[in-house]
Amino acid sequence: MVDGHFSAQLSPSTSTEHLSSPLANLLLWTSGHLSADELYALENATLPPTLISAGTDLAREGERAENVLIVTKGWVCRYLMTGGGGRQITGLSLPGEVCNIDALMFQQLDYGIRTLTETTIVALPRRRALALIQQHTGIANALTWSAFVDNAILTRSVLSLGRRSAMERLGHLLCELSVRLEVENANTSSFTFPMTQETVADLLGLTAVHVNRMMRQLSIEGLIKTGDRMMSLPDVAALRRIAGFDPSYLHVDHQSEIRKREMR
Amino acid sequence: MVDGHFSAQLSPSTSTEHLSSPLANLLLWTSGHLSADELYALENATLPPTLISAGTDLAREGERAENVLIVTKGWVCRYLMTGGGGRQITGLSLPGEVCNIDALMFQQLDYGIRTLTETTIVALPRRRALALIQQHTGIANALTWSAFVDNAILTRSVLSLGRRSAMERLGHLLCELSVRLEVENANTSSFTFPMTQETVADLLGLTAVHVNRMMRQLSIEGLIKTGDRMMSLPDVAALRRIAGFDPSYLHVDHQSEIRKREMR
DNA sequence: CGAATATTTGAGGCCTATCAAAGTGAGTGG
DNA sequence: CCACTCACTTTGATAGGCCTCAAATATTCG
Numbered sequence A, B: 001m002v003d004g005h006f007s008a009q010l011s012p013s014t015s016t017e018h019l020s021s022p023l024a025n026l027l028l029w030t031s032g033h034l035s036a037d038e039l040y041a042l043e044n045a046t047l048p049p050t051l052i053s054a055g056t057d058l059a060r061e062g063e064r065a066e067n068v069l070i071v072t073k074g075w076v077c078r079y080l081m082t083g084g085g086g087r088q089i090t091g092l093s094l095p096g097e098v099c100n101i102d103a104l105m106f107q108q109l110d111y112g113i114r115t116l117t118e119t120t121i122v123a124l125p126r127r128r129a130l131a132l133i134q135q136h137t138g139i140a141n142a143l144t145w146s147a148f149v150d151n152a153i154l155t156r157s158v159l160s161l162g163r164r165s166a167m168e169r170l171g172h173l174l175c176e177l178s179v180r181l182e183v184e185n186a187n188t189s190s191f192t193f194p195m196t197q198e199t200v201a202d203l204l205g206l207t208a209v210h211v212n213r214m215m216r217q218l219s220i221e222g223l224i225k226t227g228d229r230m231m232s233l234p235d236v237a238a239l240r241r242i243a244g245f246d247p248s249y250l251h252v253d254h255q256s257e258i259r260k261r262e263m264r
Numbered sequence C: 001c002g003a004a005t006a007t008t009t010g011a012g013g014c015c016t017a018t019c020a021a022a023g024t025g026a027g028t029g030g
Numbered sequence D: 001c002c003a004c005t006c007a008c009t010t011t012g013a014t015a016g017g018c019c020t021c022a023a024a025t026a027t028t029c030g
Helices: A036-045 A125-135 A139-163 A166-180 A198-204 A208-220 A236-243 A254-263 B038-047 B126-135 B139-164 B166-180 B196-202 B210-220 B236-243 B254-263
Strands: A050-052 A057-059 A069-074 A076-081 A087-093 A113-114 A119-125 A187-191 A225-227 A230-233 B050-052 B058-059 B066-072 B076-081 B087-092 B112-115 B118-127 B188-192 B226-227 B228-233
Touching: A036 A119, A036 A125, A036 A139, A036 B228, A069 A125, A076 A198, A076 B139, A087 A139, A087 B139, A119 A125, A119 B112, A125 B087, A139 A166, A139 B076, A139 B139, A166 A187, A166 A198, A166 A208, A166 A230, A166 A236, A166 B139, A198 A208, A208 B076, A225 B166, B038 B118, B038 B126, B038 B139, B050 B254, B066 B126, B076 B196, B087 B139, B087 B196, B118 B126, B126 B139, B139 B166, B166 B210, B166 B236, B196 B210, B210 B226
Parallel strands: none
Antiparallel strands: A050 A119, A057 A113, A069 A119, A076 A087, A076 A113, A187 A230, A225 A230, B050 B118, B058 B112, B066 B118, B076 B087, B076 B112, B188 B228, B226 B228
């Protein structure tokens, strides 16, 4: 896997669809707050979308953070290293989510950001973001909402890492992804799953070997089906039960649910 | 230990010093952003301070959250329970810090809040808080800053729980407390330590027995001194080294450092 | 098709949990 | 002022979940 470093200078991709609507899904499930006007203002403030290959560092711990980065396509992770070389992934940013909301106020980044897949990123310079917040309450609300959801997800991660078994952690992760990717349908769910078992291990505070054993067991029990980079959950309710998963902390409100349906 | 439940109706304490300045230290180390005017506006918007005994739930998971709660005296924790009855403390609120900043937007609380000591709490109704944010950029900045610091602390907790040994977790906690309580002096530190070893265990994802062994070992190595509910760190640099602690994630900026000195 | 990467499986060991009980200290009531 | 109680701390012995090391198998990609 590539381990390059993404230059601080954002260079435009070959894509010409800057003003079409790469941000149409921005912050959608986390808020659904943006009006058409606000979306337009936001798109005008962002730099052109940039296509980045998998396994690239968008930024490293300790670097200056000038831009708020928004994922349009692909999966991105935030991570931290221990002195001994261990890696802990502290959060994922999925399409429509913000990587580093704290860049709104913090000059210095205190975690690394790396792409897990080929990714399209939209950068929003801090100053422009702060100006937008002043002018558009909807954008302010959406960004604030996003920060609080990040917080809630981190809080649940602390519970998982501190008090849940490997099996429960894995189940909880899959249940959460199913909600955040908005792919649940009745009691089943299916989505592309681009993470390597080692990546999952770094996310759950385990080793790749143990993640493998847990995934195998879930397979045997018929609670997941994997293959061809896909993940299927044949019985979401059962998985939620064994994982102790309750989606209310994600605060997916009805308003945003309705908007999503309208857009389909 | 008491396990009462704090009524949703905030009743004023017998204290008469509402307008003197219980909020003088509010958000100080996290920002130092508040002007005298803003502090005054904030104090006028809050409900009278309330004195609450140790071991009381200020709120429980799932309850409606109407107020942002600010700690003026004492220690408070946020916590989550697993299905099996395990408890994980997901964060501490020390004097001057906010318990539930997400109440600004979320109607429902997704964690419990409990006092660890006798505590003085100041409540700020959501609507008033939102109005203050509109009118005073300093207050908006301070609250936003506070949310991002919460986030940074949670992120480090994820690293600790996921990838650090029991010893490192304990050391990291003590180093962090030393900074947040603003009690470091040269290479030493000393502060009241009101947590039982079981509370520390619930914070670090360990058992009380193991926390005891780790604390004993730190004592033997001369890295901590305990007794009479006090915690002393004779060699902060050495403790930071073994814990892998680097305070930059707390974003204690120079401006707030200067203000603090002026107020002494 | 070949090389690199990722998954799978096995064996053994360690860190932390669990269970148990003794020791300590603070607060209470007689 | 002293028994008494309750909560907390301390210590020991054993067990278990997950890690580490190792190697075989499967998959991806140039």
